[in-house]
Amino acid sequence: MDHTYRVTEIVGSSRESMEHAIRNAIARANATLRHLDWFEVVETRGHIENGEVGHFQVCLKVGFRLEEPES
Amino acid sequence: MDHTYRVTEIVGSSRESMEHAIRNAIARANATLRHLDWFEVVETRGHIENGEVGHFQVCLKVGFRLEEPES
Amino acid sequence: MDHTYRVTEIVGSSRESMEHAIRNAIARANATLRHLDWFEVVETRGHIENGEVGHFQVCLKVGFRLEEPES
Amino acid sequence: MDHTYRVTEIVGSSRESMEHAIRNAIARANATLRHLDWFEVVETRGHIENGEVGHFQVCLKVGFRLEEPES
Amino acid sequence: MDHTYRVTEIVGSSRESMEHAIRNAIARANATLRHLDWFEVVETRGHIENGEVGHFQVCLKVGFRLEEPES
Amino acid sequence: MDHTYRVTEIVGSSRESMEHAIRNAIARANATLRHLDWFEVVETRGHIENGEVGHFQVCLKVGFRLEEPES
Amino acid sequence: MDHTYRVTEIVGSSRESMEHAIRNAIARANATLRHLDWFEVVETRGHIENGEVGHFQVCLKVGFRLEEPES
Amino acid sequence: MDHTYRVTEIVGSSRESMEHAIRNAIARANATLRHLDWFEVVETRGHIENGEVGHFQVCLKVGFRLEEPES
Amino acid sequence: MDHTYRVTEIVGSSRESMEHAIRNAIARANATLRHLDWFEVVETRGHIENGEVGHFQVCLKVGFRLEEPES
Amino acid sequence: MDHTYRVTEIVGSSRESMEHAIRNAIARANATLRHLDWFEVVETRGHIENGEVGHFQVCLKVGFRLEEPES
Amino acid sequence: MDHTYRVTEIVGSSRESMEHAIRNAIARANATLRHLDWFEVVETRGHIENGEVGHFQVCLKVGFRLEEPES
């Protein structure tokens, strides 16, 4: 069968690591989207507070399978 | 009048050709979005099964006109 | 707290200037989305009518903060 | 009918604004080319004179429809 | 001998396939240019009519050998 | 288990279509590599003969799973 | 004579327009650097306040000629 | 008020992780620059010693607010 | 002496972190290649299982020095 | 005065060096175009004959000032 | 006939010039690969020793025709 996917762009943040920022973003996406399938990092940024990393901010493309329109 | 458009990213797939993958993606988008206007191919990938192309997977940006908020 | 943001892509248009096209796009996005936070210009195009600029069309990525799922 | 277009690259300049630079470029292109259809900004530069912007220089791709060979 | 080539950018369109769009573009270029030598796809777009692909539009760079100035 | 993959770059060619060029490239890769898993189109070019497409040339990245060193 | 230039990256901001953001950035650079020569826009962003553009933020590369070391 | 920022490019390194490399780079930048505001990862590289990662090397753009010239 | 290097592209994966994915890829490359010298991250992706990160997949370019042909 | 420029793309070739390829391309462009102003290298390729460089092929964008339409 | 090519990435180095670095890389590739056909420069770097260029390092993609599997 020929599936169709949608790709949405989300930015997760974390004070600790880039992996936490990614996991936070995906956990949040999973709260409202079904059939999450893959992600791709498109940008890694952060802001600096008092001369130290405040937050890592990782922008992801997240792909999820669309259900058939009728089902 | 000054229209506004939204751009969404979808991935269509087909065992046969890239054109079928594109047409599948647009047909699926048309099931839930109105005023589809243009598309742009942003990536062409596929997976391989038994040493042959399993599916062509074409990632598209699809633009559609937004209706006025009140109407 | 670790916020999550979503990034959506919209195209605003204006007969006058690129700034108007950007402002139009953001006003339209603000009609249906909350917590708009930043934008980034990703493409500037336009169409030509009778040998003059018909519309400026500015494609933006717009980031907005997602609310917590339960709230 | 299946039209064919050509894309040419021009740079307009203006002391005032990027929109003027774009309009200047298209007016000049319109003096020698017919059926101008769309443009896309590919680069925005400028030179600086006495610590101020001397000219904005906007490089555009301009697309125009080709007439049928025989006509 | 050291040849020189020029590269021009054209967009072909077709209701059927990307290959037809490419062939249309090259046939049209061949009507006015000599010594066409190679092409490269730089962008694939299309517009959508009634929820289906209206035209595939393939933008090509086409290279052709320049003749010696005097000959 | 954590797999490792290698990515190799190949160019397939065909007089007929881009899909044939892709299938030719993968068939040839499959003659000497095992566990082919996915491909990605990185460039589409071609050369022109007598004013017509001579060959479509599609450059692919092809990923394949590496076997464990000892096995 | 063979000049050498340095390129520095600055971000100007303005509530009004992208041109103001550019002019602000160059005026500020001119306060501490001599022989400013050209600029190039590398990114246009902004932040949004109450559903409207708060500031346009234009990131520029600015080139300036270096004086001879001894002079 | 319309702030101006400068963007500088630094490379931090660490034997342990990419986050350490980023934190090292920002700590070093903070020793000589004031008002550090944000960073963006532009490249992640490393060198290999004895078949293992020797150092992670993360190249960052770091933005910092410029003070007013007179103050 | 003028060394020559080859660059190969590999994808490492890990359930834990991007650093583990990188280290896995390099360990595997080291099993069959000599004189590994540097790496560069070219893409970071992953797949999602049950709404969580299944694997981080980091695509690397790995450079290694070629031995002299005769030696 | 606000000048307009056109940018054309040409490929020069040389058996000796990249500089010769560039100079050949510009000499050829100068035979048919006036007011050549700047160039930018966009691609450097070559073909290989008998295991050695046959030709260097340097693709340039060449900018030239357009004359006023009436003059 | 529809040929298939493989593309490999190599880095040549030279104390003298970029052309020497390219020629060194191709000579080395020719020692182990047959049917070398074209190259493309993908990156030019170098390291600096005592304030002078130590080596030019030119990274090339080199394409070579694959022989038929059975032959």
Place this chain on the structure above:
Amino acid sequence: MDHTYRVTEIVGSSRESMEHAIRNAIARANATLRHLDWFEVVETRGHIENGEVGHFQVCLKVGFRLEEPES
């Protein structure tokens, strides 16, 4: 030890060759910066005088090791 590097962007020029432009840029950088370590070519341009190359202009990123803040 974990070194930190800074990357600065400079443009060297030469009437003769790209290598001279690079060497000029690095010699000039060496007059004011210590511990220069590597460079990377990011752009090659030039201006044209009387239909011939006036200057080659090579834009480089130059990396240099930062000394420890206290030392």
